[in-house]
Amino acid sequence: MPAEMASRSQGPSILEGSHFGRFGGIFVPETIMPPLLEVAEAYGSARRDPEFGKRLEALLRDYVGRPTPLYFCGRLTEHCGGAKIYLKREDLCHTGSHKLNNAVGQALLAQRMGRTKLMAETGAGQHGVAAATVAALFDMECDIYMGEEDVRRQALNVYRMRLLDAQVIEVTSGSRTLKDAINEAFRVWMATAETTYYLFGTAAGPHPYPTMVRDFQSVVGREARQQILEQEGRLPDCLVACVGGGSNAIGLFHPFLEDDVRMMGVEAAGRGLRTGEHAASLTAGSEGVLHGARTKILQTAEGQIRTTHSVAAGLDYPGVGPEHALLQNTGRAEYVGATDEEALDAFEMLNRLEGIMPALESAHAVAHAMRVAAESHQEAVVLVNLSGRGDKDVGEVQRVLAERTP
């Protein structure tokens, strides 16, 4: 089926990379097809243009602050008593997360396409802040769609977006979280695509976003691969990254795909996989079509999308990028869950032992990395993508921990 796809319709160049095995694709209403194909075409031409690559590289270095460090966690390693734990410090990117890597790339593309306005969805607010930031940098207007529930629990990021002169639009439909923000953003984009560029924040959704976002985030894995070779003289044994939509994970994994390196994606197990209150699309979901792609989703037997739960707003999503669905199916990557409790414990642990405050999303990866490290021998190396910093979560952590303490 994918092979046939490439050979017909719009021609191979626009649909190139639109499918990941049986996953991915472009399942959207007709009105969104022309703008998506226009983005795909523009991206195809940009990636072949050395000038675009140079501008992106310069912005990543001078504005985002790349390369980010690869940091050896001495005390955390000692505490776990096994493998050496390294953190890829995406939390040290300007704006505090890996999201800016993608936002900078897509803003350059929007400018190239002559768009004057950006729009974006956001869950934890990290992508919203990144989009609002590049809008300021490129002198563009910016509308951010955010679920009402997320606006409440990520108040700090909402205020940051407003400081950056973006308009934050509260979405009150459905479960009032990331899924609904994406629905609303696509609905608005249907009518505004001529002037507005939709800066999608994760490696999910319809073609060309899974491919394009992965490409822009792969700088994380490329740097990490080179850094670990310099610091350890060898490749890591295991990569660990949290997975909501999956952009930080695919960005870390992709440059290691051909290597003999284990890859583990950590989903939000929420209150536990058995409770049904989680956001583990890969570990507990099934194949379906959501937000323009065939992938693994959380749904009822009749194909209605389930509401999800995670303490981390950025993981609170019932779908996942289609390339992860493929990597899971082929066995190249493994996907596991970490609960709210485990993430909160890891959040506290990394603060106390390393003086690093991870985003609650990234704390899921840290939680699982600690388990892997504890079960590994001392020469083993575990490399974790610390995708964002946790300042935005302080209020929510305080609230949740206060409820937890009897």
Place this chain on the structure above:
Amino acid sequence: MSRIGACFDELGRKEQGALVVFTVAGHPTPALSSELLVAIAEAGADIIELGIPFSDPLADGPAIQAASQRALAEHMTPARVLELAAGFRAARDVPLVLMTCYNPVYQFGLEEFAEASAGAGVDGVIVTDLPPEEADDWAGIARKRGIDTIFLLSPNSPAARVKKVVDLAGGFVYCVSRLGVTGARPELPTDLAQLVARIRGETTKPIAVGFGVSRPEHVAEVCRVADGAVVGSAVVSLIDRQAGSAGPAEAVGAFVRELKAATRSERVTKPDPL
């Protein structure tokens, strides 16, 4: 010829446009929904589109979103929509089209859904998020069961896509009047005639215009240039307003009669295809 094709042919002979009426299955309740379908047919709708409610519809505006949520709260499932369709088919001969997002069909199973639809007397299916690029599996299966797959075209569809979509189209070509989601609007876009003419240049298949068509005068205007008008959100909103009343079917029937009357006025001869 399919029931949909025959319907457009007959209306063409009578120099009338087709009135296509959309409702959400199970809205406001499954029982009322069943009653409303018959009332809409009685009142003169030429084709009925029955929406399968989905939790996350990308192309729908607030009215149909809310109606879908309400139907889901009434435990409406694709299987029950098919029962509703079969019940309607036993009572009336009006062509029936199911309108849905892809995931509920995908979970039902493509073969199973096509078989069950054919068994329920369904004539066509519109899958709003299944563009031609992804439609091969479904369209092939539907064709074998004699079900028309109806595709949408939009004002921003470039010429090459128009050609591709009309070639694949079964039943009729659904022309989206404007960019954006479904929903009632005070006026039709001014460039509607050019849009329809652009599609007409590529096909002799019937063209129905929807999205924002909400008043009898809109229907009359649409039927001057196209073969049919689709009214959805305006009917859904009326059902909402009437849901608490003793006889919502009566008010909805009266509105549909007005809409149908508008398809008979000022009909001009269909322009010759190029």
